[in-house]
Amino acid sequence: MSEQVNVVSVPVAEPAAARRGSRLNPSLIVGGSIVALIIGAALLSFVWTPYDPTRIDAAARLTSYSGDHWLGTDKFGRDVFSQLLVGARTTLFVGIVAVGIAAVIGTPLGIFAGMGSRWAGEIVMRGNDLLLAFPALLMAIMFAAVYGPSTLTAMAAIGIATVPSFARLARSGTLGVMNTEYVLAARAAGRTRRAIAVRHVLPNISGLVIVQSSVAFAIAILAEAALSFLGFGTRPPTPSWGRMLQESQELLHSAPRLALWPGIAIALAVLGFNLLGDGLRDRFDPRLEVRR
Amino acid sequence: MNNQIAGPSTPPGAGIPDAAEPALRVRDLRVGTDNLDLITDVSFTLAPGERVGLIGESGSGKSLTALALLGLLPEEVKASGSIRLSEVGFDVVGASERQMSKVRGDRMAMVFQEPMTALNPVMQVGDQVAEIMLLHRRQPDRRAARRAAVEMLAKVRLPDPEGAARAYPHQLSGGQRQRVVLAIALANDPAVLLCDEPTTALDVTVQAHMLDLILTGVAERDSALLFITHDLAVVATVCERVLVMYGGRIVESGPIDEVFTRPRHPYTRGLLDASDMDAVDGRGRLHTIPGTVPAAGRFPDGCVFRNRCAHATQQCVQVPPLEHKGARAHACWHPVEEPT
Amino acid sequence: MVFALSLLLASAVVFAFMAVLPGDPARVALGVQATPEALEATRAEFGLDRSLPAQYLDWVGGLLQGDLGRSYVTRADIGPQVFDRLQVTAWLVMAGMLVALVIALPLGVLAAVRHRRLSGMMLSGASQVGMAVPSFLAGILLVSVVAVQLGWLPPGGWVVPADDPVQFLRRLILPALALGLVQGAVVTRYVRSAVLDVMREDYLRTARAKGLGPYRALVKHGLRNAAIPVVTVLALQLATLLIGAVVVERVFVIPGLGSLLLDGVANRDLLLVQSVVMVLVLAVLLVNYVVDVLYTVLDPRLRRAG
Numbered sequence: 001m002s003e004q005v006n007v008v009s010v011p012v013a014e015p016a017a018a019r020r021g022s023r024l025n026p027s028l029i030v031g032g033s034i035v036a037l038i039i040g041a042a043l044l045s046f047v048w049t050p051y052d053p054t055r056i057d058a059a060a061r062l063t064s065y066s067g068d069h070w071l072g073t074d075k076f077g078r079d080v081f082s083q084l085l086v087g088a089r090t091t092l093f094v095g096i097v098a099v100g101i102a103a104v105i106g107t108p109l110g111i112f113a114g115m116g117s118r119w120a121g122e123i124v125m126r127g128n129d130l131l132l133a134f135p136a137l138l139m140a141i142m143f144a145a146v147y148g149p150s151t152l153t154a155m156a157a158i159g160i161a162t163v164p165s166f167a168r169l170a171r172s173g174t175l176g177v178m179n180t181e182y183v184l185a186a187r188a189a190g191r192t193r194r195a196i197a198v199r200h201v202l203p204n205i206s207g208l209v210i211v212q213s214s215v216a217f218a219i220a221i222l223a224e225a226a227l228s229f230l231g232f233g234t235r236p237p238t239p240s241w242g243r244m245l246q247e248s249q250e251l252l253h254s255a256p257r258l259a260l261w262p263g264i265a266i267a268l269a270v271l272g273f274n275l276l277g278d279g280l281r282d283r284f285d286p287r288l289e290v291r292r
Numbered sequence: 293m294n295n296q297i298a299g300p301s302t303p304p305g306a307g308i309p310d311a312a313e314p315a316l317r318v319r320d321l322r323v324g325t326d327n328l329d330l331i332t333d334v335s336f337t338l339a340p341g342e343r344v345g346l347i348g349e350s351g352s353g354k355s356l357t358a359l360a361l362l363g364l365l366p367e368e369v370k371a372s373g374s375i376r377l378s379e380v381g382f383d384v385v386g387a388s389e390r391q392m393s394k395v396r397g398d399r400m401a402m403v404f405q406e407p408m409t410a411l412n413p414v415m416q417v418g419d420q421v422a423e424i425m426l427l428h429r430r431q432p433d434r435r436a437a438r439r440a441a442v443e444m445l446a447k448v449r450l451p452d453p454e455g456a457a458r459a460y461p462h463q464l465s466g467g468q469r470q471r472v473v474l475a476i477a478l479a480n481d482p483a484v485l486l487c488d489e490p491t492t493a494l495d496v497t498v499q500a501h502m503l504d505l506i507l508t509g510v511a512e513r514d515s516a517l518l519f520i521t522h523d524l525a526v527v528a529t530v531c532e533r534v535l536v537m538y539g540g541r542i543v544e545s546g547p548i549d550e551v552f553t554r555p556r557h558p559y560t561r562g563l564l565d566a567s568d569m570d571a572v573d574g575r576g577r578l579h580t581i582p583g584t585v586p587a588a589g590r591f592p593d594g595c596v597f598r599n600r601c602a603h604a605t606q607q608c609v610q611v612p613p614l615e616h617k618g619a620r621a622h623a624c625w626h627p628v629e630e631p632t
Numbered sequence: 633m634v635f636a637l638s639l640l641l642a643s644a645v646v647f648a649f650m651a652v653l654p655g656d657p658a659r660v661a662l663g664v665q666a667t668p669e670a671l672e673a674t675r676a677e678f679g680l681d682r683s684l685p686a687q688y689l690d691w692v693g694g695l696l697q698g699d700l701g702r703s704y705v706t707r708a709d710i711g712p713q714v715f716d717r718l719q720v721t722a723w724l725v726m727a728g729m730l731v732a733l734v735i736a737l738p739l740g741v742l743a744a745v746r747h748r749r750l751s752g753m754m755l756s757g758a759s760q761v762g763m764a765v766p767s768f769l770a771g772i773l774l775v776s777v778v779a780v781q782l783g784w785l786p787p788g789g790w791v792v793p794a795d796d797p798v799q800f801l802r803r804l805i806l807p808a809l810a811l812g813l814v815q816g817a818v819v820t821r822y823v824r825s826a827v828l829d830v831m832r833e834d835y836l837r838t839a840r841a842k843g844l845g846p847y848r849a850l851v852k853h854g855l856r857n858a859a860i861p862v863v864t865v866l867a868l869q870l871a872t873l874l875i876g877a878v879v880v881e882r883v884f885v886i887p888g889l890g891s892l893l894l895d896g897v898a899n900r901d902l903l904l905v906q907s908v909v910m911v912l913v914l915a916v917l918l919v920n921y922v923v924d925v926l927y928t929v930l931d932p933r934l935r936r937a938g
Contacts, residue, residue, distance in 0.1 A: 130641050133916045135875045138909060142649055145897040145905045222766045226879045229768055230894060245772060249883070252787075256776045263769045271764035364840055367748070389845055397843035404841075409834035412853045414860075414932055423852075424842045460932040476842065 028279025031214075034272025042088040051079035053086045054237040064257070071261050074244075075251060080258065083239040084265055090240045091221055091269060094155050094233075098220040099213050101159025102166050107209055109163070110170025111197055115178060125171065128164040136161035136223040144232035154233045158223045162216050169212050173205035207284035214277035218270045225266045241265050313378050315340045315483045315516035316361070316400075320373040321385075323353075323360050323540075328589040330356055330369065331540040333614075338484060338516035340378070343507075345527035345548070346520045347563070348537035351585040354520045355405075357537070358486045360385075361518075362402055363392040378483055398428040401477035403506075405489040407470035411461040417472050418442060418457025424479050444475040448505055467498035474505060481513045488520045503530055524567045528552060533619075536560045539586075539596025546620030556622035559597045595625065635921045642913045643695065647688045650906045658704065678704055678903075695910065705901040713892060713904075714911055720790060721888035724811065724877045727804055729870060731812020732819050739816075740823025745850070747828060756824060762817025767876040771810035771883035778806060788884035807884045811876050815869050822865040826858040833857070860930050867923040871916040 057077030064072045071080040113124035134142075140157035147153045177183055183200050191199075227233035228242025236243065241262040248258035314337040323331035331353045338344055346354050360371045363384050375384035377399050382391055404410045411420060421441035422434065431437035438457070445453035448471040461469055470490060477485060487506060491499040507530060510517045519530050527534055527548065534551050536544040536559065544557040555561045565571060565579035573579055583600040586592075595612050598604035603626040614623040658666075658674040666674075675681045678701075679690060694701055700710040739755055746752030779787035785802055793800040830836060831854065839849035878890030889908060896904035928934045 126638075130638055130645065133638070133642055133913045133920075134645075135871055135916070137875045137878065138912055141878075141893060141897060142646075142905070142909055145900070145902065146650065218764070225766055226768060230879060230882060232897070245769065249772060252772070252776045252780050256780070259769075259772050259776060263765075263773065266766060266769060267761070267764040269764075270766075271761060274760065274763060362841055364837065393843045393845050395843070396841055402841045404834060404838065406834055410838045412835040412839070412857070414856050414930065415853070427843050462933045473838070476838070 025279050025282050027275045028283065031272050031275025031277070031279050034268055035276050038088050038269050038272060039092065041085050042092050045082075045085035045089050049079075049082040049085050051082045053078060053082035053239045055079075064255075072255070072257060074247060074255075074258055080244075080261055083244060084241070084261060086239040087241040087244065087262065087265065088269075090151070090234055090238060091224060091266075094151060094158070094224040095217045095220045095273075097155040098158040098162060098224075099216045101156065102162035102216055103209060103213055105160075106163040106166025107170045107205075110167040110172075111174045111201055111205075113167065114171040114174025115193055115197060115201065121171070124167065128167050131161070132164045134161060136219065137226055140223060140227050141230075141232060144227075149227075149232040149235065151234045151238070154224055154227045158220050161223075162219065165216060166209065166212060169208055170205055173208045174201050177201050177204045207280075211277050211281045211284060214273050214280060218273035218277070221266065221269050221273065314338060315342070315378050316518070317376045318361070318374070319376075321357070321360060321371065321375065322373050323356055323365065323369060323371045325368055325370070329540060330588055331360065334373075334537075334540075334542055335614075336535055336542065336545065338518060340483070340516055341510070341514040342533065343510065343517040343519065343531045345531035345534040346518060346537060347522060347524065347527055347534060349522060349563075349581075349585050351588070352537045353540040354537055355488050356540075358402065358488050358518070358520055361484075361486060362396055362400060363387060364396075394428070397424045397476075397482075398480045399482055400484040400486065401480070401482040402486040402488065403470070403473050403477050403490045406493055407466050407473055408493070410473050411469055413461055415460070416457065417459050417461060417464065418445070421445065421457070421472065421475050421479060424476050428480050430480050440479075441475075444479050445472065447478075448472070448475045448509075449501075450475075467494050467502065470494060470498075470502055471505065474502070474509065478509045478513065478515075482515055484518065485510055485515045486518050486520070489522070490519075491526065492521070492523070499526075506530070524552070524563060536563070539591040540588075541596055541623065542614065542621075543597065543624065544620075544622040545614075550620060556620070556627040557597075557624045558601050558603055558626070558628055560622075561628050562600075595623075597624075635917065638917055639914065640692075642917060643692055643910060644688070646906055646910050646913065647691060650902055651684055651687075674704065678702070691906075700907040701903050703901050703904050705899050705904075710904055710907050714889070714907060717887060717889040717892045718911065720886060721874070721877050721881070721890065723793070723804060724807055724880065724886070724888060725870065725873050727808035728811030728815060728873050728877070729866075731808050732815035732869070732873075735812065735816030736819035736823050740820040741827050741850075741855075743820065743824040744827035744831065745847075747824070756821065759817040759820040759824075762814060763821065765814055765817075766879075767811050767814045768879040768883050770814055771807065771880050774806045774810055775883065788886065790886045790888075803884075803886075807877075807880050807886060810880050810883070811873055814876070815873055818872075819862070819865060819869060823858070823862055826861045827854065829861075830854040830858045856930060860927065863923055863926055863930065867919050870919045874912060874915055 055078060057073065059077065061073060061075055061077040063077075066072070071084070073079055074083075109124055109128075113121040113128075136158045139161040140154050143153040143157040177200060183196060186196050186200060224233055224240070225242035225245070228240040229246045231243075231246065233242055234240035244262035245259055245266075248255070248262070251258055316338040318337070319335045321331060321334040322329060334353075334357060336344070346357065348354055356365070356369075359365050361375055361384065363371075365371060371385050373385055377384065377395065380395055380399055384392065384395065387395075411417065418438055418441045421444050422431070422437035425431040425440055426434065426437045431440050442453045442457045445456050450456045450468060450471050456464065456468070456472070461472075464472065470493075474490070485506075490506065491502050494502060503526065506517070506519075509515070517531070519527065521527055531548055534545065534548050535542050536551070536557065538559045544551060544555065544560045551560060552564060555564055559581070562579070562581035566581055568579065571579060581600060582602075586599075592599045593611075594609040595601070595604065598608040601608070605626065607625045610625070612623045612625045614621050658671050658678070658680055679687060682690075691701065698711060700714060702709055739759070743752045743755035743759070746755075775787045778784050785806055787806075789803055791799040791803055827850070831850070833854075835857075836849055836854055839853040840846065844852065877888060878893060880886075881888040881890040882894065889911065893905060893908040893912075895901075896908060
């Protein structure tokens, strides 16, 4: 440390105590990269794929890795790599719609439950608990039974089944915000509930909602894959990773690679969104930032 | 980093007439991480039955000292120097986990600050007291230990000790829980009892009872007491001698009545002034010590107090040695003059 | 009380859901060529000509007596079918949970205790990857490697344990692993974070100050406290496992509740679907109820005074 002459007023430099947790943590980087990769693949598939993923080529059935077909072809001679690219599109589409439904319904419900009267909150949360008894996949199978299997029913079912997780989160976040000094001050100043919800509650819980969206996205991908695998999700000929797995099942003897690649794609996508959620949580949650 | 001129300080314990083996002897204790010293050159002794206070603001290293004595420092923090207990054949510094397990709770025990969280919430209170006696084979079996636990709970004057033994911590008040913690600490008649702010979290009305129990407890067992607090009034009622700690160093020590009436170190002076609720400065405000305790590793070189001290000069760039004079000692280049 | 109420509500939801079906269950069951007379007869036979509330009460009344009704399609009693299949699925779920616990408890504790070291970080990384693999994918990969390539175990099918215990076990291993490995990864993460939280608690420091070694202090004072949050997660995971079994049964061609449900959907056998869904929901609710009871055993703070 420096040799100060005027010792009386040695101003010991204040430590950068307010040093924020690192803005970029490993989870955020890895998860973000994987998610970016999948989004990139989906976007790429709009303008370019090596082959038309639905084109049946009897001459090139079940070819292995080659220069022509990088990841080979399936039993109809369709190019696996092209199917994977377009499958990314399906996966993201289902995820976005399902999570969108869940967040758009669940978040306001949770805020309402957290801000409204005790009765309103109680009723919303009981309804929530009831909905929790219907896991996403079960809900989707019920939807498929009633409305017939399609991408739309899958998305709606997954979305509705995911509503409780958002409602619960939004409610606990709202209860926290409602007890802060600034909200009490705003209420004392006569602000309406709606103004408080929009100006104070929503901005404060948006971080939580974003984190939950990422985690819910991973769950939606898993559910969509399982549904397509069971034949209740995306209908042919639209490529879907889950259905690629289903079609590979009878060929496990001769062509296990047909199960491997869509499997890797699904696992990678889920891993990516889970990691992204973890990374975002570390950034948004101030309690965790203190821990180095 | 440390350009002190004084080497390891002069033998501690000077001024304690008792020739008997001290209950605890700490020498040149240094605690820190790889690149940061948190406690430096701390030396002191406790005679059997002696009651010593360790005072200072939060952040001065008091609690860390206690954890170092128990060998319970956080993983990344290491201690060096020497900590010896009477009738213990090894040095606490560098002792193995297995060796320390025999010492902790037996030769040396501790009462923590937070009674609300110090007890296991899912275990009956009686079992938590019995455990320490079973662990160190002070009782032959569970039943005997359980009976002894009820006795211990009675000794810390818990109403209905039988019932309390069957209770879970959440069924007891803060004061009652702290009595349980004390019962655990005293169960095996430790040679040294460490108390880290044992009454800070308690209601004022309960504090006096707790202090009384601690005093009786150590007196009955002839245990040495190291009492950590920032409350000078509490130290004055409980202890005979006091160590003043600042910036991880002992800056002054001596008998309570002398240190509190004629402090030599400006920091002690400041503490006393700040705790005096009657004295005011020229503008009618209560005294305070200017500035705040720096974060660990941010204390100035040389005298750790110099950036908050009104008397600091260029000489204070050097670390002042702890100068012993009779029963007292202080580490300051410009000690407060003794009032005539 | 709350349990009974949520059960009643859940049954109403399931019934209402199936009742909104566009179209007539009798026509769905009999197909488009059915004559009006046949349709009328079927409606009368199954009471479909009555009002919806009457049908609902009839169904719930049957449920309470263990009578799940008869299939509109096969006319077979649904109850015995569901009961048979439930036993198969119960084996899968229990075995899967066992695998998950055997993996998650030691590894989760280890990952927490060593969270600063490389081994701990690798464990949490591995659990993160494991979480990303859906159980049916794990099943396909296990079949591909263990059954097809190595030929160690049969790729699927089912044998009743009483008939041939050895063959039963051989067929149980792969589906149980498929379910359990993935669940194990999830539970490992929760065990790790629960143990990490407990390790920071004051009472663990008190235990150390008593003279307990680091591991003994954790085992004796930490684990029961850490169990409280873990048990919640286990309940949720049991529900996930049940649903996962539905899919895994398809991978391993196992005649469980999941296959029954999927066949029902494929045959448009609505009452069957309705009943299986109700049984699954009942199982989920039951598990949640058991967890609430288990809490009070684990955590004395939740017990009523007295």
